[in-house]
Amino acid sequence: MGEFNKPTSESEFSKNFSQIKPLMNETEAYYESSRCLFCYDAPCQTACPTAIDIPLFIRQISSGNVTGSAETIYASNYFGNACGKVCPTEVLCEGACVYNEQNVKPIEIGRLQNFATRQAIDENKNLFKLGDPNGKKVAIIGAGPSGISCACELRTLGYAVDIFEAKDKPSGLTVHGVAPYKIENEEVLDEMEYLQNQFGYQVKYNSPVGGDDLRKIESDYDAVFVGIGLGNTSMLGLPGEDLQNCVGATELIEELRQNHHKTEIGKNVIVLGGGNTAMDAASESARMGAESVILSYRRGTEEMGAYEFEYDLAKGVGVRGLFNAQPIEILGNGKVEGVKFVKTEASGNQLKEVARSEFEIACDMVIKATGQIKQKEFLGQIEGVQMDGKGRIVIDESGRIGVTKYFAGGDAVNGGAEVVNAAAEGKGAASGIDKFLSE
Numbered sequence: 001m002g003e004f005n006k007p008t009s010e011s012e013f014s015k016n017f018s019q020i021k022p023l024m025n026e027t028e029a030y031y032e033s034s035r036c037l038f039c040y041d042a043p044c045q046t047a048c049p050t051a052i053d054i055p056l057f058i059r060q061i062s063s064g065n066v067t068g069s070a071e072t073i074y075a076s077n078y079f080g081n082a083c084g085k086v087c088p089t090e091v092l093c094e095g096a097c098v099y100n101e102q103n104v105k106p107i108e109i110g111r112l113q114n115f116a117t118r119q120a121i122d123e124n125k126n127l128f129k130l131g132d133p134n135g136k137k138v139a140i141i142g143a144g145p146s147g148i149s150c151a152c153e154l155r156t157l158g159y160a161v162d163i164f165e166a167k168d169k170p171s172g173l174t175v176h177g178v179a180p181y182k183i184e185n186e187e188v189l190d191e192m193e194y195l196q197n198q199f200g201y202q203v204k205y206n207s208p209v210g211g212d213d214l215r216k217i218e219s220d221y222d223a224v225f226v227g228i229g230l231g232n233t234s235m236l237g238l239p240g241e242d243l244q245n246c247v248g249a250t251e252l253i254e255e256l257r258q259n260h261h262k263t264e265i266g267k268n269v270i271v272l273g274g275g276n277t278a279m280d281a282a283s284e285s286a287r288m289g290a291e292s293v294i295l296s297y298r299r300g301t302e303e304m305g306a307y308e309f310e311y312d313l314a315k316g317v318g319v320r321g322l323f324n325a326q327p328i329e330i331l332g333n334g335k336v337e338g339v340k341f342v343k344t345e346a347s348g349n350q351l352k353e354v355a356r357s358e359f360e361i362a363c364d365m366v367i368k369a370t371g372q373i374k375q376k377e378f379l380g381q382i383e384g385v386q387m388d389g390k391g392r393i394v395i396d397e398s399g400r401i402g403v404t405k406y407f408a409g410g411d412a413v414n415g416g417a418e419v420v421n422a423a424a425e426g427k428g429a430a431s432g433i434d435k436f437l438s439e
């Protein structure tokens, strides 16, 4: 039996998926901020991909200037509220905090960041100065972290901005792909609404761009930013992959984020993969009441791409690891009934299958968390676009694609990283666009 009962209502779902970094109250925030040493050349700041002035924003909370604190955070990161909860702070700012060296609990920087920005959002504080209109227009394809951050920054520089989003909500993976115990949909969307009110960019939802639309956008706008992220889960090419209940992690997490307890999860689940998405999918299956969840990875534990704390989180809810096991067939008749594996072992840098070591494990759901496809079809429509060997868009240091009027950032460029990386890249590309259009 798993640790969680299958949730049958919204309240049971919320209980199973309670926030691992809940909102601090004022006393907690003042107490925690007062522990900070306000280090000179603070390592926490250096570790932040958006270089937030962390000692300053913590000092502002500690002195009662919470609005100033939010202003400091947003000056560097437009996803300040979401990042306070969804960033892997354990390996970024909090992992770099000097307290770790003394075996003292690091400052809870993420939760403090979330606390300060939450107040600004709730009170709709005016923290931003828009640039004087300069008569130029930029189109942004994709309302994810890179696209929204690019839009906000461009508005401070005086550009009119229209965003084209294929889905019906903004924030990309933040609302569709992050595990629900890290952030709730309402919190993500509140920040998105706040930003749109503050910056006044337009978003056209349910507007996938392709073919003729792209040509029209190209001629109507002075520059175009591409922040389209990645596509669906890649196919593994295994027999039985098309059986019912063999699903992609990205698609399943998206469904879970929208349908909560109504999402169907198997009783005995096998997750294939060793990255952070695999950890999320495994943890979520356990919290959805699966009786057993096995996380299988074809190499050893130490070679997993996932952060250690993510694997600990999964183990903490009863997920069991199966290592050096390569799936070779999804078994079943119409529906998934198991997975056939072969054992593997390292041979130098290579991985080799151990002869006659096949074995089977029964299950009624397989979740593939083995990477997402690149959006090559869309990108192929941009004249002059180049992709590297891994299918990532090649840009220059300003974020520009070749000698085109296109710029890009986020997962489509970095191959799949954190919300905070995409936010940093989108903001950076806005400066590149400004330089390009000012020349």
Ligand code: SF4
Binding pocket: 035, 036, 037, 038, 039, 042, 043, 044, 045, 054, 055, 058, 096, 097, 098, 099, 107, 109
């Ligand atoms: Fe504060 Fe830790 Fe950053 Fe130093 S490293 S400024 S103590 S959060």
